[in-house]
Amino acid sequence: MVDSLFPTIDTTDDVASPESRRKRRRISETSKEAAESSSEAQRINEESSKRWRTNRVQQIYASKLIEALRRVRQRSNDAGKITSVAREIRDTADRVLAASARGTSRWSRSILAARVRACLKKHKKAKSKGTRKPRKDTAAERRRVEKLPAVERKLKILGRLVPGCRKVDVPNLLDEASDYIAALEMQVRAMESLAELLAAAAPPSTTLTRP
Amino acid sequence: MSSRRSRQSGISDDQIANLVTKLQHLIPELRRRRSGKVSASTVLQETCNYIRNLHREVDDLSDRLSELLASTDDNSAEAAIIRSLLN
Numbered sequence: 001m002v003d004s005l006f007p008t009i010d011t012t013d014d015v016a017s018p019e020s021r022r023k024r025r026r027i028s029e030t031s032k033e034a035a036e037s038s039s040e041a042q043r044i045n046e047e048s049s050k051r052w053r054t055n056r057v058q059q060i061y062a063s064k065l066i067e068a069l070r071r072v073r074q075r076s077n078d079a080g081k082i083t084s085v086a087r088e089i090r091d092t093a094d095r096v097l098a099a100s101a102r103g104t105s106r107w108s109r110s111i112l113a114a115r116v117r118a119c120l121k122k123h124k125k126a127k128s129k130g131t132r133k134p135r136k137d138t139a140a141e142r143r144r145v146e147k148l149p150a151v152e153r154k155l156k157i158l159g160r161l162v163p164g165c166r167k168v169d170v171p172n173l174l175d176e177a178s179d180y181i182a183a184l185e186m187q188v189r190a191m192e193s194l195a196e197l198l199a200a201a202a203p204p205s206t207t208l209t210r211p
Numbered sequence: 212m213s214s215r216r217s218r219q220s221g222i223s224d225d226q227i228a229n230l231v232t233k234l235q236h237l238i239p240e241l242r243r244r245r246s247g248k249v250s251a252s253t254v255l256q257e258t259c260n261y262i263r264n265l266h267r268e269v270d271d272l273s274d275r276l277s278e279l280l281a282s283t284d285d286n287s288a289e290a291a292i293i294r295s296l297l298n
Contacts, residue, residue: 069280085277090270151227154255161262170226174233177258181237184265191272198279 052182061100062190068092091115097187106172107180110164227251234258 051057072092094111101108148156158173159165162180165173234254235241238261241249 069276073280085281086270086273089273089276089280093269093273150252151255152222154252154259155222157259158255158262161259161266170222170230174230177262178233178237181258181262181265184262184269188265188268188272191269191276195272195275195279198276 051179052186057100058186058190058193061096061186062194064100065093065096065190065194068096093187093191097183101179101183105179106165106168106176107163108183114163230254 069089069092072088076088095115098108098111103109155170155173156166158177159168162173162177165176168176231249231251231254234257235249238254238257240257240261241254
């Protein structure tokens with residue numbers, strides 16, 4: 001019954017056919033070396049996307065998320081803090097997502113490490129944000145960055161978007177970004193299905209603004 | 212001219228080509244275009260946009276879930292139902 005709640009995502013078909021078509025075209029057009037590297041890249045892509053695209057992964061994530069959310073709500077209710085619930089949920093969702101990666105990716109380790117640092121800071125009652133290294137953002141540095149070619153600039157932006165990847169070199173940044181994107185897609189799907197579940201289970205008297 | 216620029220930037224053309232092929236498969240926007248000739252700049256731009264979109268979706272979903280959870284928190288029977296559905 002649970003399977004029907006999570007629609008089967010038939011991505012293997014999506015991924016396989018255009019890629020095999022492209023693979024055939026590539027091999028005929030370019031040299032063998034380029035073909036090998038592109039098929040290698042496709043294989044790595046498939047591996048990381050398969051990791052995050054199975055139904056099982058999504059189900060596990062959804063149940064872990066619900067557990068974690070209940071624990072967090074309990075704790076914040078007991079502590080009497082007034083934190084934005086949406087923020088809590090977002091942070092919890094990211095934490096559970098990072099935990100699902102099991103430490104194999106840089107972005108997941110960075111998310112978890114950042115939370116540990118934040119917890120330690122709160123316990124230490126540090127008055128200043130001294131633990132964070134001040135960014136040497138001088139005007140000269142900024143001018144240099146702006147003069148870089150567009151590709152380099154965008155690579156830097158990409159490095160900022162993926163957690164913990166500001167100073168990662170290009171090939172690793174690519175791997176991290178592809179894994180991160182696949183994980184984010186899974187997160188969106190899981191949260192979407194959770195929201196639908198809750199909306200269906202909630203009493204009809206609650207006014208829900210459905211987009 | 213382009214070879215001089217790439218030597219200055221320190222990113223080889225190989226890496227850029229690899230970048231384009233890899234990311235093109237991932238981003239649905241680029242999969243749809245499939246023109247076969249997307250520049251590295253476009254690919255990177257679309258990737259960044261896509262990640263930002265995904266972040267925004269997660270934020271929106273968190274908002275929705277916060278509203279929904281508030282209504283079911285009081286009713287522990289429903290919580291039990293949901294948990295059993297997920298397991």
